[in-house]
Amino acid sequence: MDTNKRPDSMERITTAELASAFIDEQVKAVREQVGDKKVLLALSGGVDSSVVAALLIKAIGKQLVCVHVNHGLMRKGESEEVIEVFRNQLDANLIYVDATDRFLSLLENVEAPETKRKIIGGEFIKVFDEEASKLEGISFLAQGTIYPDILESDGVKAHHNVGGLPEDMAMELVEPVKLLYKDEVRVVGEALGLPHAMVYRQPFPGPGLGVRCLGAITRDRLHALREADAILREEFDNCGLAEKVWQYFIAVPDMKSVGVKDSKRYEGWPAIIRAVNTTDAMTATIEEIPYDVLHKITDRITHEVDGINRVLFDLTPKPIGTIEWE
Numbered sequence: 507m508d509t510n511k512r513p514d515s516m517e518r519i520t521t522a523e524l525a526s527a528f529i530d531e532q533v534k535a536v537r538e539q540v541g542d543k544k545v546l547l548a549l550s551g552g553v554d555s556s557v558v559a560a561l562l563i564k565a566i567g568k569q570l571v572c573v574h575v576n577h578g579l580m581r582k583g584e585s586e587e588v589i590e591v592f593r594n595q596l597d598a599n600l601i602y603v604d605a606t607d608r609f610l611s612l613l614e615n616v617e618a619p620e621t622k623r624k625i626i627g628g629e630f631i632k633v634f635d636e637e638a639s640k641l642e643g644i645s646f647l648a649q650g651t652i653y654p655d656i657l658e659s660d661g662v663k664a665h666h667n668v669g670g671l672p673e674d675m676a677m678e679l680v681e682p683v684k685l686l687y688k689d690e691v692r693v694v695g696e697a698l699g700l701p702h703a704m705v706y707r708q709p710f711p712g713p714g715l716g717v718r719c720l721g722a723i724t725r726d727r728l729h730a731l732r733e734a735d736a737i738l739r740e741e742f743d744n745c746g747l748a749e750k751v752w753q754y755f756i757a758v759p760d761m762k763s764v765g766v767k768d769s770k771r772y773e774g775w776p777a778i779i780r781a782v783n784t785t786d787a788m789t790a791t792i793e794e795i796p797y798d799v800l801h802k803i804t805d806r807i808t809h810e811v812d813g814i815n816r817v818l819f820d821l822t823p824k825p826i827g828t829i830e831w832e
């Protein structure tokens with residue numbers, strides 16, 4: 507039997523009952539596969555790895571070792587949330603690595619988007635590998651592979667996701683959600699008790715804010731981007747757009763314009779709002795944001811975020827603009 511093929515008879519998991527039956531089944535299967543051995547998981551805080559972590563914690567508790575690598579390009583509060591949910595609430599065996607300085611110094615003066623992506627992906631593997639080699643007795647590697655990753659046989663997840671792991675990590679894989687579609691992973695995640703916001707979060711690229719802090723990343727501009735993005739997310743939450751818009755974020759280019767603040771010349775970067783709807787990310791349309799919301803966001807970002815003096819709205823559908831700027 508091809509274990510990478512979803513059986514035609516497999517019912518779509520749409521309810522808490524179906525999710526709970528799936529969870530029971532997988533808990534049993536994982537226990538059988540793993541026995542009393544240890545399992546390692548790269549926990550990014552994204553939907554798939556979070557659901558796998560919660561499932562494995564239920565199945566094997568402390569035999570699971572989660573490693574969360576903070577590459578310094580996370581959104582505001584994200585790594586903190588991973589620690590709060592997994593270490594504090596679920597009592598997971600979680601290793602937290604703050605590798606911000608390593609990533610940012612490697613990225614210094616690097617402008618080309620593809621080079622930035624390669625550096626981030628390569629360094630992620632290195633850091634994860636280093637952590638793995640400090641541990642003893644790990645026999646399995648868990649991964650948040652989902653069914654679309656298998657269907658997209660060009661291995662999109664492998665090159666797209668920072669979490670793509672080295673092939674020479676000779677460990678047997680544990681992939682409990684590999685036959686599930688994204689919507690099913692979310693239903694399972696909720697049934698496992700993960701926070702709604704974590705399970706229904708918008709997609710976030712593996713290289714994180716690194717591809718939104720356009721051109722060569724600097725700490726001050728990255729900080730401004732992170733703060734502006736947090737304001738955008740907060741305001742979208744407040745007005746209900748967060749549930750409606752597929753993906754929304756800020757990009758900050760490496761250019762300044764002249765402005766006035768407190769009656770003085772104030773040179774700053776522009777914050778560009780991108781808010782798109784799509785089903786498969788191959789094409790995307792622009793969400794019509796009410797002007798009062800745009801005004802509020804503009805007012806908050808220009809007043810609260812150091813270094814930003816303008817807010818722009820990106821009206822470009824995909825094609826011709828990709829969703830991300832880099």
Ligand code: XMP
Nearest residue numbers: 666667668709710711712713787828829830
């Ligand atoms: P584009 O910019 O190609 O993005 O229209 C399509 C979707 O893919 C996400 N994206 C990435 N996701 N690693 C990821 O995991 C990446 O390197 C990456 N680049 C783009 C993007 O956020 C959008 O949802």
